[in-house]
Amino acid sequence: MKNILQMQDICKSFSGVEVLHSVNLDLYEGEVLALVGENGAGKSTLMKILMGIEQPNAGKIFLGEEEVKLDNPAKALDLGIAMIHQELAPIPEMTVEENLFIGRELSHFGFVDSRKQAQLTKEWLGNLNLRIPPTTKMQDLSISQTQMVEITKAISYNSKILIMDEPTSAITEAEVRHLFEIINLLKKNGISIIYISHKLQELPFIADRVQVMRDGHIISVAIMAEKSERQIVRDMVGREISNIYPKCDNNITEPILEVKHLNKKGEFEDVTFTLHAGEKLGIAGLMGAGRTELVSTIFCVNRPDSGEVWVDGEKVNFRKPSDAIKKKIALVPEDRKLMGLNLAMNVQENATMCIDKNIAKFYFLNNPKGSLLAKEMVKKLSIKAHSTKQEVGNLSGGNQQKVVLAKWLLTEPDILLFDEPTRGIDVGAKAEIFELINNLVMNGKAALIISSEMQELVGIADRVIVMCEGKITGEVKGEEITQENIMALASPKNKNGSIN
Amino acid sequence: MQNQEKDQKHNTATEQNEKVPFYKSSQFWKSTGIFWALVILVIIMAISQPAFLTKPNLINILKQASITGILAIGLTLVLLTGGIDLSVGSVLAVACMAAAFLTSDVQGFPVIVGFIAGIGVGAIFGLVNGFGIAYIGFAPFIMTMATLSAARGIALVSTNNRPIFNLSRTFIDVSNSIYFGLPSLVYYFLIVAVLAYILTKKTVFGKWIYAVGGNQIAAKYSGINVEKVKLIIYMIMGSLSGLTGVLMASRITSGNPTVGEGYELDAIAACVIGGVSMSGGAGSVIGTVIGVLILGVISNGFDILGISSNYQRIMKGLVILLAVFIDIRSRSRKNS
Numbered sequence: 076m077k078n079i080l081q082m083q084d085i086c087k088s089f090s091g092v093e094v095l096h097s098v099n100l101d102l103y104e105g106e107v108l109a110l111v112g113e114n115g116a117g118k119s120t121l122m123k124i125l126m127g128i129e130q131p132n133a134g135k136i137f138l139g140e141e142e143v144k145l146d147n148p149a150k151a152l153d154l155g156i157a158m159i160h161q162e163l164a165p166i167p168e169m170t171v172e173e174n175l176f177i178g179r180e181l182s183h184f185g186f187v188d189s190r191k192q193a194q195l196t197k198e199w200l201g202n203l204n205l206r207i208p209p210t211t212k213m214q215d216l217s218i219s220q221t222q223m224v225e226i227t228k229a230i231s232y233n234s235k236i237l238i239m240d241e242p243t244s245a246i247t248e249a250e251v252r253h254l255f256e257i258i259n260l261l262k263k264n265g266i267s268i269i270y271i272s273h274k275l276q277e278l279p280f281i282a283d284r285v286q287v288m289r290d291g292h293i294i295s296v297a298i299m300a301e302k303s304e305r306q307i308v309r310d311m312v313g314r315e316i317s318n319i320y321p322k323c324d325n326n327i328t329e330p331i332l333e334v335k336h337l338n339k340k341g342e343f344e345d346v347t348f349t350l351h352a353g354e355k356l357g358i359a360g361l362m363g364a365g366r367t368e369l370v371s372t373i374f375c376v377n378r379p380d381s382g383e384v385w386v387d388g389e390k391v392n393f394r395k396p397s398d399a400i401k402k403k404i405a406l407v408p409e410d411r412k413l414m415g416l417n418l419a420m421n422v423q424e425n426a427t428m429c430i431d432k433n434i435a436k437f438y439f440l441n442n443p444k445g446s447l448l449a450k451e452m453v454k455k456l457s458i459k460a461h462s463t464k465q466e467v468g469n470l471s472g473g474n475q476q477k478v479v480l481a482k483w484l485l486t487e488p489d490i491l492l493f494d495e496p497t498r499g500i501d502v503g504a505k506a507e508i509f510e511l512i513n514n515l516v517m518n519g520k521a522a523l524i525i526s527s528e529m530q531e532l533v534g535i536a537d538r539v540i541v542m543c544e545g546k547i548t549g550e551v552k553g554e555e556i557t558q559e560n561i562m563a564l565a566s567p568k569n570k571n572g573s574i575n
Numbered sequence: 576m577q578n579q580e581k582d583q584k585h586n587t588a589t590e591q592n593e594k595v596p597f598y599k600s601s602q603f604w605k606s607t608g609i610f611w612a613l614v615i616l617v618i619i620m621a622i623s624q625p626a627f628l629t630k631p632n633l634i635n636i637l638k639q640a641s642i643t644g645i646l647a648i649g650l651t652l653v654l655l656t657g658g659i660d661l662s663v664g665s666v667l668a669v670a671c672m673a674a675a676f677l678t679s680d681v682q683g684f685p686v687i688v689g690f691i692a693g694i695g696v697g698a699i700f701g702l703v704n705g706f707g708i709a710y711i712g713f714a715p716f717i718m719t720m721a722t723l724s725a726a727r728g729i730a731l732v733s734t735n736n737r738p739i740f741n742l743s744r745t746f747i748d749v750s751n752s753i754y755f756g757l758p759s760l761v762y763y764f765l766i767v768a769v770l771a772y773i774l775t776k777k778t779v780f781g782k783w784i785y786a787v788g789g790n791q792i793a794a795k796y797s798g799i800n801v802e803k804v805k806l807i808i809y810m811i812m813g814s815l816s817g818l819t820g821v822l823m824a825s826r827i828t829s830g831n832p833t834v835g836e837g838y839e840l841d842a843i844a845a846c847v848i849g850g851v852s853m854s855g856g857a858g859s860v861i862g863t864v865i866g867v868l869i870l871g872v873i874s875n876g877f878d879i880l881g882i883s884s885n886y887q888r889i890m891k892g893l894v895i896l897l898a899v900f901i902d903i904r905s906r907s908r909k910n911s
């Protein structure tokens with residue numbers, strides 16, 4: 076097989092801290108190389124260097140025989156390298172079509188050729204089986220649709236090397252399957268793919284080789300077929316992880332959150348369920364099932380049209396999120412960049428955001444206390460940051476997610492609404508987060524967990540309610556919680572078997 | 576794989592890392608770059624203009640800068656939340672008229688009434704701006720541009736274009752006295768600056784200002800009442816415009832409905848030079864104070880050189896671009 080890319084001894088530091096230590100990477104024609112590692116291992120940084128977004132402090136890059144200097148993304152794209160970014164970067168005000176053509180608009184004497192663009196957009200979206208009208212604004216798309224548009228865009232560059240940084244972190248299983256088909260097709264056409272993911276169970280389906288990074292070092296490179304998931308995990312975290320879904324002796328007691336006939340037009344209908352103290356209740360469903368809308372309505376980011384919410388046997392009438400927080404409810408939102416974090420603020424400022432008021436000394440910020448609490452959380456969740464004063468915008472994706480968790484855990488909530496809590500989080504951290512959820516419920520707290528990874532719900536939930544197109548279609552419990560049962564309830568029935 | 580043990584200790588936040596001396600950190604240079612610009616500017620002026628580095632002249636610079644300074648500090652708060660207020664100059668004029676009217680010999684109210692009225696009038700305009708922006712959803716630029724026009728109209732209509740004279744002696748003393756060698760205006764500026772500094776850096780509300788400007792949606796999810804924060808900020812801005820109106824009336828010893836035209840641009844310029852981001856969430860009161868001083872030093876220098884005010888405007892435009900250019904540069908450098 077032909078070697079088409081070599082990265083040699085790449086070093087990179089940010090403000091004096093080295094995050095890549097002489098890293099090597101080889102890529103062969105027509106292969107899928109899986110790049111895995113813990114949060115903050117340096118995967119995205121390495122790929123940003125390849126894409127010309129970051130400049131290495133040392134090291135060489137060869138494309139084929141030739142050494143290249145990649146000093147901006149335009150050059151990388153020119154040389155046939157394209158990337159699906161972990162941190163999605165669509166322009167919300169623009170349409171899908173405009174986003175796909177940013178920087179390479181088709182034109183006739185300086186005028187945008189919208190007809191041609193529209194036609195190509197349809198074609199590309201069609202190739203990926205996406206039914207999104209090209210004129211939809213990006214801001215009106217769900218996260219999973221946004222991610223699919225990003226994937227479409229990267230593929231449409233027809234590049235020789237395609238970098239995918241966690242492409243499946245926010246898309247549904249059906250879309251994942253489709254993406255894999257496309258990856259296999261691209262592979263056949265001689266395109267090489269670097270595939271970054273925290274979902275290790277995906278790798279055997281697509282990857283030819285797997286390269287593991289930890290703390291800015293390459294730990295191992297191997298043929299995928301010769302490496303078990305267990306070995307990969309061990310290389311990643313540097314120790315044996317026996318069980319991602321730890322055991323839990325929780326004691327389910329009285330109802331703590333009751334939702335009765337909650338309605339929101341166009342989002343969900345007549346939703347009724349009860350969450351008990353000490354319980355882990357999962358909500359499963361496909362994209363667009365209305366799960367995110369449901370929890371954000373319970374948390375009163377949006378007001379419901381009708382229906383009731385009861386907390387601790389008492390009817391509540393929330394008018395804004397702070398009312399919900401006062402009743403000891405926390406929502407760990409789905410999109411950390413948009414709803415979770417202030418990227419310009421540092422770890423401590425973000426972590427204490429919700430409790431500043433409570434720890435304040437007469438309206439004044441209590442910095443020593445905040446710093447103490449933030450440090451405690453950093454330790455508890457093993458957040459990798461240079462210090463609690465590091466801007467969260469500079470943290471790796473998974474560590475940003477942990478900061479969001481820290482922020483909500485500090486409010487010491489009794490009811491935790493988790494909307495995709497493990498998105499983009501590495502296996503080790505995932506196990507830690509589940510352990511944490513377990514500890515919470517064992518102390519009588521209640522957790523409502525939305526997850527698109529059914530495996531995860533199977534692994535941890537005491538009970539799972541399934542939503543489909545805004546309605547609760549059923550509930551599974553104990554032994555009945557299997558992927559098949561959930562899937563059966565989650566797929567729309569009426570439409571001659573087609574999923575979507 | 577042999578270094579498994581060693582890699583066990585993650586680089587989670589360690590005590591050690593936080594003890595880098597502040598003056599060595601990149602943060603230090605980033606946050607003080609604009610201060611060094613001011614120092615260099617002063618040195619250049621002092622060397623080339625003997626008249627510059629004299630006590631009366633320096634005091635004069637401070638005095639001249641004070642009015643713009645108070646407005647700029649208010650605007651810093653507004654810009655931090657991701658908004659803008661164009662109406663400050665016009666609101667100032669209404670407050671100026673109100674204060675002058677009440678303290679003139681016709682009405683003869685005491686000074687304190689003039690203050691209350693001026694600041695109150697400003698706060699009401701701020702309330703209107705804030706309500707329109709936070710609760711109705713007008714874009715800040717639009718809302719405050721409308722207020723800019725309307726408030727100026729109110730100031731002009733109130734006396735049918737005529738100025739108000741014969742203010743009480745005690746009222747005139749407000750802006751024209753000297754305490755411990757410094758003009759009273761400078762004290763007002765300093766007090767406002769210190770209060771705003773404490774508000775933004777030390778209080779919970781201050782953090783909310785940054786939170787709202789940095790990421791409004793995340794702020795909302797965190798239980799921050801985004802609308803209320805904005806409303807309060809515009810009211811503070813209005814009150815400060817009102818305060819400047821009162822000080823202005825005293826300083827020019829009359830109520831003049833055309834006073835303060837174009838002040839919003841000077842104030843915005845000072846913020847921008849001081850590193851306040853126009854898109855919200857970044858900047859500081861100290862930066863703005865330095866921005867105000869830079870503008871003051873430059874226009875004073877030109878005055879000494881005898882450059883006409885028309886040329887000064889041209890230079891001011893260039894200085895703004897230069898300052899922002901340096902700011903952008905220092906920001907991008909800190910990452911590499």
Ligand SMILES: Nc1ncnc2c1ncn2[C@@H]1O[C@H](COP(=O)(O)OP(=O)(O)OP(=O)(O)O)[C@@H](O)[C@H]1O
Pocket residue numbers: 089090094112113114115116117118119120121161459460461469470471472473474499501910
């Ligand atoms: N601009 C930056 N400034 C400072 N530090 C940075 C910057 N970008 C990345 N880092 C640091 O570099 C390290 C590697 O980050 P990177 O994003 O490459 O990790 P990753 O392997 O992609 O992790 P994840 O799986 O969480 O996405 C992290 O410790 C991060 O904090």
Ligand SMILES: [Mg+2]
Pocket residue numbers: 118119120161240471472
């Ligand atoms: Mg990453």
